[in-house]
Amino acid sequence: MKSTLERRSCGTIDNGMKETSTRALGLGLVVTYAALIGWLYARQPQTLAQITGGLTDVVGVYQVDEQALADALRFFRNDQFVEARIAFERADPAVRDARVQFYIAYSYYRQGWGRVYHDDRLYAEGLDAIDRAMALAPGGRLVVDDPALAMHTGEELKGELEAGLRFDASDFNPMRVFGARK
Amino acid sequence: MRAGREAIVVPVIFLTVLLLGGLRIADTAVLVPPSPYVLLLAVLLVRVVVQSGALAPELLLASDRSELANLNGVVLLATLWLASAQALAVLIPESGVPRLAFSVFFLILLLNTAAASPDRHRLLRSLAVTFGAAFVVKFVVLHGLSAPGDGAVKRALLALVDGVTAGALVQEVPRPITAYIALLAVALFLLGVFLLPHRERSPYRELSDGSNAIVRAR
Numbered sequence: 001m002k003s004t005l006e007r008r009s010c011g012t013i014d015n016g017m018k019e020t021s022t023r024a025l026g027l028g029l030v031v032t033y034a035a036l037i038g039w040l041y042a043r044q045p046q047t048l049a050q051i052t053g054g055l056t057d058v059v060g061v062y063q064v065d066e067q068a069l070a071d072a073l074r075f076f077r078n079d080q081f082v083e084a085r086i087a088f089e090r091a092d093p094a095v096r097d098a099r100v101q102f103y104i105a106y107s108y109y110r111q112g113w114g115r116v117y118h119d120d121r122l123y124a125e126g127l128d129a130i131d132r133a134m135a136l137a138p139g140g141r142l143v144v145d146d147p148a149l150a151m152h153t154g155e156e157l158k159g160e161l162e163a164g165l166r167f168d169a170s171d172f173n174p175m176r177v178f179g180a181r182k
Numbered sequence: 183m184r185a186g187r188e189a190i191v192v193p194v195i196f197l198t199v200l201l202l203g204g205l206r207i208a209d210t211a212v213l214v215p216p217s218p219y220v221l222l223l224a225v226l227l228v229r230v231v232v233q234s235g236a237l238a239p240e241l242l243l244a245s246d247r248s249e250l251a252n253l254n255g256v257v258l259l260a261t262l263w264l265a266s267a268q269a270l271a272v273l274i275p276e277s278g279v280p281r282l283a284f285s286v287f288f289l290i291l292l293l294n295t296a297a298a299s300p301d302r303h304r305l306l307r308s309l310a311v312t313f314g315a316a317f318v319v320k321f322v323v324l325h326g327l328s329a330p331g332d333g334a335v336k337r338a339l340l341a342l343v344d345g346v347t348a349g350a351l352v353q354e355v356p357r358p359i360t361a362y363i364a365l366l367a368v369a370l371f372l373l374g375v376f377l378l379p380h381r382e383r384s385p386y387r388e389l390s391d392g393s394n395a396i397v398r399a400r
Contacts, residue, residue: 020248020250022185022186022189022190023185023189023248023250023251023254024250025189025190026186026188026189026190026193026254027250027253027254029190029194030189030190030193030194030197030261031257033194033197034197037197037201041204041215044212044213046210046211
């Protein structure tokens with residue numbers, strides 16, 4: 001009789017512990033899933049690479065593809081901007097690296113720059129890219145120490161792109177044909 | 183078993199509805215959160231679900247339950263509310279006169295359902311029929327009318343609404359997969375409501391003299 005009661009008592013305790021574990025596990029699972037959904041709504045990723053890249057960035061293990069970055073920089077320095085952007089996008093498929101996005105913006109600037117006029121479409125794309133880059137940089141401060149560049153900060157590049165998109169009296173200054181691409 | 187359903191299965195189903203219901207796939211994929219209006223409609227829907235007995239809140243929140251169990255109950259209620267909003271949002275057209283008409287229709291329908299005070303079985307049947315009909319109107323009729331081209335279905339539909347300016351009905355047509363995802367979201371929502379901890383009969387039944395009395399569950 002005593003052993004039966006003990007068994008029943010142990011069974012009740014086991015069931016209680018099992019239920020508590022299930023509830024705790026469920027709570028953790030649901031909170032994690034809800035956080036993931038909230039993140040998806042906030043970030044609006046468009047590709048699977050952006051989803052996986054974004055999640056790996058959240059846990060701090062996201063890395064750019066160094067080989068693709070080296071290829072992209074080689075194209076960039078040879079003024080092959082379209083090829084450079086393809087390689088930059090391969091290097092940072094999740095759009096999580098501020099430095100890569102800075103170079104993409106710079107490639108739009110250099111490709112769109114002209115002595116007589118600037119290409120507004122390319123400058124607008126560049127402005128989007130530099131906004132992305134500055135949003136990704138810690139505190140919005142983005143500095144790229146590349147001696148091959150004339151502009152090293154996000155603010156300089158953004159200012160140049162915005163100035164290129166603005167239509168004002170300086171656009172009619174004939175001296176602008178002597179200006180240099182940065 | 184009940185703890186697993188309450189803490190894991192049903193909240194995960196409702197969160198999946200929240201995720202899938204927001205997905206709009208056209209040239210780009212966008213996740214659209216529920217608007218404040220559908221969040222308010224969802225409050226009405228949750229009220230109707232509770233009123234019908236399809237959800238027994240006393241089985242989710244009670245002083246004799248542990249804090250963890252009550253927390254599970256709160257999470258389930260929150261996910262039910264969000265999923266209700268998203269299920270309604272996915273069925274309401276995106277723009278124009280149909281959007282306005284559906285928004286008003288759902289408001290009146292929910293008020294009417296609350297007034298009719300159906301039991302759980304009737305509410306589930308009513309939701310399945312209403313949501314199914316809204317799905318057909320939005321994804322078959324309106325998208326058929328708005329799709330480019332001049333196929334037989336479109337001609338037949340235009341003949342049916344002869345006299346109505348087609349421009350007032352035209353919607354932006356998403357990729358076909360959006361309709362399948364919406365159908366899955368609505369089906370999951372109904373499954374989630376079906377799985378909610380419930381009582382067989384609503385405890386409140388209005389007597390002939392207008393007063394409320396508690397009817398014992400069988």
